[in-house]
Amino acid sequence: DIQMTQSPSSLSASVGDRVTITCRASQDISHYLAWYQQKPGKVPKVLMYAASTLYSGVPSRFSGSGSGTDFTLTISSLQPEDVATYYCQKYNSDPRTFGQGTKVEI
Amino acid sequence: EVQLLESGGDLVQPGGSLRLSCAASGFTFSSYAMNWVRQAPGKGLECVSSISGSGGTTYYADSVKGRFTISRDNSKNTLYLQMKSLRAEDSAVYFCAKDSRNEPGGTFESWGQGTLVTVSS
Numbered sequence: 001d002i003q004m005t006q007s008p009s010s011l012s013a014s015v016g017d018r019v020t021i022t023c024r025a026s027q028d029i030s031h032y033l034a035w036y037q038q039k040p041g042k043v044p045k046v047l048m049y050a051a052s053t054l055y056s057g058v059p060s061r062f063s064g065s066g067s068g069t070d071f072t073l074t075i076s077s078l079q080p081e082d083v084a085t086y087y088c089q090k091y092n093s094d095p096r097t098f099g100q101g102t103k104v105e106i
Numbered sequence: 107e108v109q110l111l112e113s114g115g116d117l118v119q120p121g122g123s124l125r126l127s128c129a130a131s132g133f134t135f136s137s138y139a140m141n142w143v144r145q146a147p148g149k150g151l152e153c154v155s156s157i158s159g160s161g162g163t164t165y166y167a168d169s170v171k172g173r174f175t176i177s178r179d180n181s182k183n184t185l186y187l188q189m190k191s192l193r194a195e196d197s198a199v200y201f202c203a204k205d206s207r208n209e210p211g212g213t214f215e216s217w218g219q220g221t222l223v224t225v226s227s
Contacts, residue, residue, distance in 0.1 A: 034214075046213050049213045091212060094156060094210055095165075098150055099150075100150050
């Protein structure tokens, strides 16, 4: 099975900072990478798919890049409402493995 | 608006059984694969089972294979997860999630609020 590894496991940044989270797949997954956001005590929400395509309603300060095995999620200007744990996920075939998560704090 | 409402979570003894349900509304249920995703307290996300829109294709994580059975009733817009031989490590919040595709393999576009399963004596 393909393993997904995120780094860092947690980070603390200031409002307005640029934040980058990395996700690495153990094998080539092409562009089949999604990002999810889970705010404290809330249900996960999908942010983007195909590595860089935002779902409707997701703020444009979120962006994604990468293909193959290396991917990044960037928040261009961190806002208080972005405090959450972020998960990457490979999809297109099962098992649709998640990364272990990156906790973002302010 | 997509709505997914899970039910059936409970406290159960090791070795026991439980059936979870997920009532769906706001979309054409039979056109989408559905998934069960669990999250142990303070831990990450694990997709444990998936089923195609027709019910003809299923997936199980190795951790639950042979113990859990996923099914759906498209006439009732309801997804099920029958769990047996439960173990302490099955304790988690179980989310029902709508797939982006008719066959398992897409992203998890919509999530229910979850139902808590606790396996303990």
